[in-house]
Each structure stands twice: as C-alpha cells, then as structure tokens.
Amino acid sequence: MKNDLTSHGLWALTAPPAPDTAPLLGDTVVDVIVIGGGYTGLSSALHLAEGGARVALLEASEIGFGGSGRNVGLVNAGMWVMPDTLTDTLGPPFGERLVEQLGRGPQKVFELIEKHGIDCEVERAGTLHCAVGRRGLQEIEARAEQWQKRGAPVVMLDAEETRRRIGGGDYTGALLDRRAGTIQPLAYVRGLAGAALAAGVRIFTQSEVFTAQDTGSRWRIGTRSGSVDAEWVIVATDAYGKGPWSEVRQEQVHLPYFNFATRILPDDLKTSILPERQGAWDTREVLSSFRFDRTGRLVFGSVGALDGIGASVHQAWAIRSLRKLFPGLRHVEFETGWFGMIGMTSDNLPRFHKLDRKVITFSGYNGRGIAPGTVFGGVLASYVLGQIAEHDLPLPVTAVEQQRFRVPREAFYTAGSQLVHLMESWL
Template sequence: MQSAIPVSSVWRRPVSPLHCRCEEGDLDLVVIGAGYQGLSTALHAARAGLSVQVIEAGGIGDGASGVNGGQVIPGLKQDPETLLALFGDEAGRRLIEFSAGTADFVFDLIAREGLDVEHTRSGWIQAAHTETAMQAAVQRNRQWRAQGADVALLNPAEIALLTGAEGYRGGFLDRRAGVVNPLALVHELARIATEAGAALLLNDAATSLQREGTFWQVSTRSGRSFRARKVLVATNAYSEGLVPNLARSLVWLHSFQIATEPLPPDFDFILPSGQAVSDSRRIVLYYRRSADGRLVFGGRAPMRVPQSTDDWLHLERAMRRLFPMLGSMRIEQRWFGRVAMTPDYMPHLHEPQPGLLMAAGCQGRGIGLMVALGGVLARYLAEGSREALPLPISPLVPIPLHRFRRLGVAAHLAWYRLLDGLER
C-alpha cells in the first residue's frame, strides 16, 4: 500500500530492541500477522506454555495497529440490548461482559507490564451532531448504566466545554475509555511477546497454508516453512488470498488522519481533559490530542491510496468547521491506514477447518477488542474450550458481489457525505 507522496504519523516508536528469530521443529501455534490480535495472542499463548511462531509480512506497526487514532473504546458498535437480542441471554451477557472490559484489559496490561506507551484514561465522547443522534446517545447511556458502566450524558454546554468544538447538541461520555500511542503499544506487545518466548519473523509474508495430517504447513515468500498444530490468521483488513473467502467476507476502507503543529498554550480549551472524541456522523470524524499537544483528526477516505495532500483536504475542512479558531494552523503530518468492516458491524470468529482460527472486523474498537481478544484466543488455542470465547464461531460467508465493493463503498460514502452535509 504505497502512497504517491511521503506520509508519516505523529506516533513515537519505543527504543526497546526486538529480538527476531525463527522456531525450529514442530510448533504448537503459528500466528500470521503481528498486529494487536496476533501479538496479544502470541504473548498469552507463550505464557501458557505453547511454542509460538509469529510471521509478519512487513514491519511492526506497518498495518492498522501502528497508524490508527489510538482510541481505546470499550463495548461494541451495538449496544447491550441489541447484543442480547442477537445472541440470546447467556451468550449475549457473556459478550457484553467481555466487551465492557476491553479497555480495562489494555490499560491494566500497560500498568502491569510497565509498557513504554504514552496513555491517558480520561474517557471517550461520542458527540451528537443532530437531535436524532442525541436520542441515540440517551439510549446508549441508559443501556450501559443498567450494566453498571461509568457513563454519562452531556448537554450542549458540557460537550462544548470538554471538546472546545462548535455545533454539537450533546453527547455520550464513557469514562472507561482512553487514548494510547498506538504504534508504541504494538511495539511493546512485540517486545513482551518475544520475551515470553514467542519467535518473531518480520518482512516475510505467509504465502500458503496446507493441512498435512494433524499439522498445518505454513510457507513464506522467502521459502521458509513451519509446521504447527494450530494457526491463527490475524491479518484482518490485510487479508488477501491466504484463506479462501476471508478477504471476501470483509469490506476494507481507508482511514486518513492529519495532525496540526503543537497547539499554543492559549488553545488549552481544546480537549482540556484529554478525552478522545468520535462524532455521530455517518462518515465518522474522530479526534484527540497527542502527547506533544497536537490535534490529531481523522475520518474515512477513498479506497485508493492518496496521490497528493489534496486527498486530506476533506479532513482539514471538517476540522476547521468544528474548530474555526484554528484558522491557519499548520497541518504538519498526514498518514493513512486500512481498516476492516463487516456487514453486520460485529467482529467475527471463524474456524473453517480444525486448528485454523481467525478473528476479523473491528468497527472502530480495534485496540481494546483485539488486545483483549488475544487473551481469550490464546486460552482457546491452548485448551480447546469454546466456553472461553466471547463470540460464537461462525462460518466464513463471502459478501455477495464482493468484486464490486469499491463501487458500492464509493457510492455509500458519497451518499452519506451528502446527508451529513445537509444535517450540519
């Protein structure tokens, strides 16, 4: 995924060295993909006594785990009552309990392991830009309060005070959430996973998976070969043809971000308490402050890679609409990444053959969801008990007419952008 222009993010890489190596002999587990899901699973599987080899096509943080907005949001896209309706009482409550604790899992891991990751846990705001969106916030607040979550509704004055932005009708505040340096987090996960005993191979893509008796044979671009009893394909939005129908079960989009120059001290009214924000528009806008005081602002973008800085102009316009006081504040960095969506806006677990496992679809909850999911996936891979899983294992179902997804996504984005513009 090469851009025609140089791109760089604001996120700092830790200085801790990584020790890359390859395991020899038969393995318990091969993990394909060194993002949050893959590395968290490798860490917890290695600590459970499994021999683990991680294979990554690029470098640590080259995919979505290193270029996202760093928002750690608990829960899922759907609220508790919808989850109960979809999965029934027992499975629904297990999923609610798991998703409610995903941010806890991340911040507890950072504290317990002493990870070199800038982080702030001041909460997440879902900002309502219309009265209809505000009514949805009322329902979300009611449902999560019934689950005992530390959440609240914000009126127009409160949300203006917490964000410094103009035009919101109110919003939903989830105090369980926070922000991290996403690139530092994935690097630190790689460090502690290798220290726990997981082997790590970088810049060498897995190119084939073959079942041989009770083992899986995994071959790579460079000609390496690994035998493992189980395989986790943790490639998410970067899934290509390795597993039939996996890529065709997902719709991937580009998420673009910009960062201003460090804001001057008299702009301390912009996100003064350090919350992350996502708004209620159909094409979501999201923003936060970085550790060095920049405003980091992101949103959806075309599926093609950017060709010039003009491809980020829609974000600059949106940012200056919400924060007109920024005026001619310079945009110093621009970057982008790929994210995966599912048609029902739910994460999916698949096991198309015995010992071949995968999870995909984050819907904006990727950091908390995938880091926490790594813990339960490791337990399932080690013990084989489905009771450890918060989601049912479902069949891989390709999206109809998937080859035309670019046209469909482009049409949806254009239509949603028009509707969002009319609602301002």
C-alpha cells in the same frame, strides 16, 4: 513505515522503534503458529507464551503494518453496535458474554500496558461520543441507557458541558465513557511485540505465508524462505489478510479512514481544546474523530482515502472543519496525513471461525480493534491452551460469509466520502 508516511503518518514518527526482528530462514517446530503481527496476533502470542506454549509469529510486513498501526488510537469499550443490538443478534449465552468482555476491554489494554511497561502515550480520561442534532442525541441517550443498566460508568453531558469538554463545536450533547481513553496505537503494538519476545515468542517479520499443508497431526506453514510446523494455527490478519486463508478478508468490506495531524499547537489552544484530553468522535454517518497526541498535535480524521484526488479533497475539508469546530484555530497546518482500511462485516459484529482443523480466527472488528483485538487474543490463547472450552467463547462458531457486491461497495465508500467532503467544503 516502508518510507511511506501516508501509511502510518504521525505514529511512525513518534513511536519508539520496533523491536529487532528478521525474516524466517529455514525450518522450525513450535506448538502454535500465529499469522499476523497486530493486536490480536501479538496478544495471542504473548498469552500463549505466558501459558507455557512454544510460539512462532509470522508477519508479512512489519509489526503493526495493518490497522493496528494506522488507527486513531481510541481505546473504547464494546463495538459500534449498541449493547442491546449485540445481545439480540447473538442471543444467549454469547451476547451478554461478549458485551461483558468487551466492556472490560479498555481495562485489559491498560493492565497490559502497565504490566509490561509499554510507552504508548496513555491517556485514561475517557472518550466523548458527540451528538449531532436531535437524532444524534437520541442515539447516544439510548446507548448511555443500555450501558448504564449494565453498571458501566458512562454519563450523558448536555450541550453546554459538551462544549466545555470539547472546547468548541455545536454538539447537542455527548456520552462520556470513563472506561475508555487514548493511546499511541503503533507504539502499543510495538510494545506488545517487545513483551511477546521477552516471553519467548519467536517473531518473524517480512515473512508472508504462501502455503499451508495439513500433515495429519500438524500444520506446515511455508514462507518464501522457510517453514514452521505446529499443532495449532491462529490466523490474525483480519482486514489485511492474504495467503491460504484469505477468505477472512473476503468476508469484509473495506472502509477507508484517514487522519491528519497538525503541527504542535500554541499553549493557549492546547489548553482550550479538549482540556481534559478525552478522545472524541461524532454521530455523523460520515463521522469525524479528533484527539491530541502527547506533544500537543491535534489529530483529526474521517472516512476516506488519501490517494488520487482524495488527498486534496479530504485535506481541504479537514482544514475547513477544524476551523469551524474550533474558531480559535485560525491557521491550520498539517504535519502528516495517513490512512488505512477498516474491515466491515454484514452486521457490524466480529466473527469466530474454525477455518480448518485446529485453525482458528477472530476477525471483523468494524473499526474497534484496540480493545477487542487485545481481548480476543487472550481468548484464543486460553482456548488453544485448553483453559476454556468452545462453549465458553464470547462468539459462536460460524462459517465464513462472502460479502455480496464487495468490490463495488468498497468503491462506493471511497467515492462517496469524497463527494460528501467536497460538498461540505462548499457549504
């Protein structure tokens, strides 16, 4: 994407082409303006158009340019925080409502993929949250118990069964979530764009928003080469936000995350590693994640940025880690490597903001963007269309919270991940 493989790596090489779009030229009038061409923006636009609204979507770069086109591709239920923590933090009625809606998040994603025939390498074998040591095992046991009491199809695996499902490693156990799965994330977001266009959404790429004027009854949103007037504005820029409502970005601390993809593995390794094709990640504070793509490339990732010295440090660590995890993988060659930013809020929970009159946003996915972004897009559409009221939302309205020491904390995460991986490479 933009001739930079470190931005989208394997996903840019293997995703179907994005649908044809062009920059906004001239002035137009619609019912709703959506800013941002990721999961939330495109889900919002699609559901709005299907509800009868006239919609224009403005994307500063390309479809899926932000986190939607760079992530690992794990379609997980819920958030990083445990269900009970989420409900305790939000309280009634929002807590259990959010847990319930995000628990069904993967199902919503898979239903949209099937409905619109999106070619995005869907694997519905579940995901594995792998425990490191006794503390990690206690963590996933608590998570499993909290989901099971809500009727979720999650099961605990012992160390032996975990090793069989992974094909290696020395994990003390794993939580298998049968609701979840994996997709090709850039292919999915491009497929959503195609579905939105077919529903009547007008999508304008290379159309960064510079101005926003409240004319009293409508908003006039200006780009470099045109403007759109609408009654409602949905801001769906999340961690990559700029422009008039950049406070959405300022509320989040950026955590860099990278992925490497191997060359297509030999048949014996493709059948012995992750034989049932679950996606996996572990409980380490500087975690690792791994999964296969459709062709048999192993995608392996962790916290860190692939720029400057980080590129060589993280690659050396990844090679060593893969060899340790899978002893049969003696010769590791990476075909591509890429990275992006995860937006982290102060309590690791998403936010619903009214940024101005009839200007709304969901943001702060904290590394869980695929299912929540898809779900929240539908919720925003229902709210704008008048199908649900404010008290029916899964999150309360809150004011934007400025993160303290945001810039130094971001520098710490980048440098800290390099230090951790450098030290682990020497062990």
